[in-house]
Amino acid sequence: MGNCCQKHCACLEHYLPWLFSGRSRDKPVETISNPSAGGGSPDNSVGPHNLGADPPPLPPPKQNRKFVALFDYQARTEEDLGFQTGDKLEVLDSSQESWWFAKLLVENGFVKPGQKLQGYIPANYVAPDQSIEAKPWFFGGFKRADAEKQLLCPENQEGAFLIRSSESQTGEFSLSVRDQQTVKHYRIKRLDNGRFYVTKRKTFQNLNAFVRHYSRSSDGLCVKLGNPCIKTEVPATYDLSYQTVDQWEINRDSLQLLKKLGSGQFGEVWEGLWNNTTPVAIKTLKPGSMDPKDFLREAQIMKNLRHPKLIQLYAVCTLEDPIYIITELMRHGSLLEYLQNDGGSRIHLPQQVDMAAQVASGMAYLESQNYIHRDLAARNVLVGDHNVYKVADFGLARVFKLENENVYEAKHETKLPVKWTAPEAIRSNKFSIKSDVWSFGILLFEIITYGKMPYAGLMGFQVLQKLDQGYRIPQPLKCPQELYNIMLQCWSAEPKERPTFETLHWRLEDYYDMDSTSYADANTFIK
Numbered sequence: 001m002g003n004c005c006q007k008h009c010a011c012l013e014h015y016l017p018w019l020f021s022g023r024s025r026d027k028p029v030e031t032i033s034n035p036s037a038g039g040g041s042p043d044n045s046v047g048p049h050n051l052g053a054d055p056p057p058l059p060p061p062k063q064n065r066k067f068v069a070l071f072d073y074q075a076r077t078e079e080d081l082g083f084q085t086g087d088k089l090e091v092l093d094s095s096q097e098s099w100w101f102a103k104l105l106v107e108n109g110f111v112k113p114g115q116k117l118q119g120y121i122p123a124n125y126v127a128p129d130q131s132i133e134a135k136p137w138f139f140g141g142f143k144r145a146d147a148e149k150q151l152l153c154p155e156n157q158e159g160a161f162l163i164r165s166s167e168s169q170t171g172e173f174s175l176s177v178r179d180q181q182t183v184k185h186y187r188i189k190r191l192d193n194g195r196f197y198v199t200k201r202k203t204f205q206n207l208n209a210f211v212r213h214y215s216r217s218s219d220g221l222c223v224k225l226g227n228p229c230i231k232t233e234v235p236a237t238y239d240l241s242y243q244t245v246d247q248w249e250i251n252r253d254s255l256q257l258l259k260k261l262g263s264g265q266f267g268e269v270w271e272g273l274w275n276n277t278t279p280v281a282i283k284t285l286k287p288g289s290m291d292p293k294d295f296l297r298e299a300q301i302m303k304n305l306r307h308p309k310l311i312q313l314y315a316v317c318t319l320e321d322p323i324y325i326i327t328e329l330m331r332h333g334s335l336l337e338y339l340q341n342d343g344g345s346r347i348h349l350p351q352q353v354d355m356a357a358q359v360a361s362g363m364a365y366l367e368s369q370n371y372i373h374r375d376l377a378a379r380n381v382l383v384g385d386h387n388v389y390k391v392a393d394f395g396l397a398r399v400f401k402l403e404n405e406n407v408y409e410a411k412h413e414t415k416l417p418v419k420w421t422a423p424e425a426i427r428s429n430k431f432s433i434k435s436d437v438w439s440f441g442i443l444l445f446e447i448i449t450y451g452k453m454p455y456a457g458l459m460g461f462q463v464l465q466k467l468d469q470g471y472r473i474p475q476p477l478k479c480p481q482e483l484y485n486i487m488l489q490c491w492s493a494e495p496k497e498r499p500t501f502e503t504l505h506w507r508l509e510d511y512y513d514m515d516s517t518s519y520a521d522a523n524t525f526i527k
């Protein structure tokens, strides 16, 4: 893994290390001129640096062109190559970062009638053959909490396991195993000679041998290793297809609007289908709600922001009204409605902390890219299958034309972003990542209260007055002191005193004590 990855790093490399293998991350990168960058920008916002300026990936060396599919992929265009988990592929051209041209390697030369053998594949769906990332049980940068969540899914049974990179010890790994309704974790350590072990009485040349041994006998572990943990979360591709990487102004005839999902201040959101193959979300904007040129400038940046906890922008239709914004589709809609519908029946503190940690992870990435969201709130977080939460609508607030300046004082409480916005951003238009941190504090309040309106009963201007006098939302019922302390820090009057998203991310991830004593001992179960 490259040198950018620290314990709680949220960068793409952390999730998809093989995409970066063979690329120097140390080289200085050019900075693209960014229209929304600070210095002259009227509202002091800062744009991302080095986006789109990374050196192109080197083609894989000849001997390392064989890859294994980590997930199923259904071809979306005639240029695409569909494949199934475990299929072997030879990558013939990897000059484009996210879509590679590949050949399916067919076992025994057996080809089904009509089967396509060459085409474009999403690079984040494959890993180099024989690499540890290609093993079905390897879950890379997965965190301990993720491992528990995943292993306890009903699809997994006793003995289901995964191996992940250790969060605290670089170069070491952790084994997580399902033992009835709990998950046990073991540290996989290394001797000076590189051999792996959980107990020094049995060491292994590599992790394959380790897995083979403990799949035959528990030999001190709580249970014998069974099937690798099921991978329920299929990653989003970064574009709709190879062609839309550069041409992401797409023809609106390629879209079918199937079902209206909701509407907001600036238009509607539809579930749709692109190219008759690919489910997408389509945001249709009210005519006049933004200047297409401003939008395209911002969208260019948004398109390059890539993170598992951010909604991926796929494409746009801006040539005529209404403007369409095409993004990743999230099956369960907005977090606000999700929380309100649940009201505490299924969602409890551990899930709430997990939601907050996932949002903080996406925001930590935006922070690392010097990008500002400007409208972080539960209504702008979307919920996918398997408890996945992603941040949506980042940067859009910057380009919307507000019908009148009073939008912050609109009559309906639900249309009062002022309650989410830091005082310095309202008063002096000083939006920064620290004003996003303020909004994150309000989002924490929404999460813990199952979607209650903050400052209920107060109008926007009253909220501002009270905040100036030092007032802060009181500790909500059932909100633990520790979580409330985090909210209060997010609401520090002085932006500099608010925590970074990086800090918020690890504090929330480590919310449930994860010290080394919580690791199991591989000698406990020896008879």
Ligand code: ATP
Pocket (backbone or CB within 6 Å): 261, 262, 263, 264, 265, 266, 267, 268, 269, 281, 311, 327, 328, 329, 330, 331, 332, 333, 334, 379, 380, 382, 392, 393
């Ligand atoms: P506002 O316009 O005031 O920010 P909003 O964020 O609720 O309000 P929209 O972004 O237009 O408005 O979204 C409207 C609704 O559509 C959301 O509440 C959500 O339920 C649904 N929605 C939006 N984007 C998606 C998506 N990518 N996948 C699935 N549902 C979505």
